[in-house]
Amino acid sequence: MLGKNVVLIDDCLDYTAVLKKNLEREGFKIKSFKHPVAGLDYVKENYAEVDLILLDLMMPELSGLEFLSALKESKNKSLFKFKICVLSDKHDLLEIETSFKLGANEYFLKSENIEILVERIYEFMEITKHPVPDQDKEFISLLEITNIIHDFQVVEFDENNVILYSREELPIHSTIQINSEKLKKYKQTNMPINCIVDNCEILDERVLITCQYLDQAA
Incomplete structure (x- = not known):
């Protein structure tokens, strides 16, 4: 790093x-x-x-x-x-x-x-390189193109949704995996959390992303 x-x-x-x-x-x-x-x-x-x-x-x-x-x-x-x-x-x-x-x-x-x-x-500090993820790193993976996004910050989450900040915009309705220790603990799993992107809102130099858990999607 x-x-x-x-x-x-x-x-x-x-x-x-x-x-x-x-x-x-x-x-x-x-x-x-x-x-x-x-x-x-x-x-x-x-x-x-x-x-x-x-x-x-x-x-x-x-x-x-x-x-x-x-x-x-x-x-x-x-x-x-x-x-x-x-x-x-x-x-x-x-x-x-x-x-x-x-x-x-x-x-x-x-x-x-x-x-x-x-x-x-x-x-x-130009910390922008995206190394290959493992289970010890926090990352977002856009499943369709396997694009790894490391710089994200979970803002809040509940039983249905998760809201986070990132520097990169994600396509609406795209499927992603979020490897976050706090989310995995909340969902009682050791695996990254599968979600669907509901909304992206550009705020200054960051993007506010709202996601719905895949297992909650209709």
């Missing part, structure tokens, strides 16, 4: 805990720091092991912009291969421009839904 090792630097412990939990659930390894100076020292010493830095801009000890400036002046700057994504509570155009000038690669608002943010991090 590309972009697996993440350094998260944010003095807000509640936000850090939620974001860390969601990223770890998706397979990322997270090293989090409340104090940016400690995070900066870690990055400088372990830069070869870092794929992504998630950096809060508003911190009292050392601001995100000051953090970026310190990295830019580091003697190891030419060896840095990681990407940097800054996080902020406000949409400040000057702050965004300054962040990019100091080396940031992306800018996300902390007000975004955490699940959407995680999806955007996946896209940002």
Whole structure:
């Protein structure tokens, strides 16, 4: 998996805990720091092991912009291969421009839904390769053309339907298999769940897909 090792630097412990939990659930390894100076020292010493830095801009000890400036002046700057994504509570155009000038690669608002943010991090890190699925991976298989879609997020489900987000649109009335541990546990089976696509709704960069369980279909 590309972009697996993440350094998260944010003095807000509640936000850090939620974001860390969601990223770890998706397979990322997270090293989090409340104090940016400690995070900066870690990055400088372990830069070869870092794929992504998630950096809060508003911190009292050392601001995100000051953090970026310190990295830019580091003697190891030419060896840095990681990407940097800054996080902020406000949409400040000057702050965004300054962040990019100091080396940031992306800018996300902390007000975004955490699940959407995680999806955007996946896209940002270009984690788009679709390996051959096995029973330990979560995937959607479009049975007619055996197209494997890994990047999906179950939104909700009940005894009749399942609703999920994906980056790829699925044909209406197509038959799919969903390999999701939570769904398999709910349906009390070890096999992927067969469904029929009822509706696809494009929302920004993602698609909201509503499916009906095949064993519930008329």
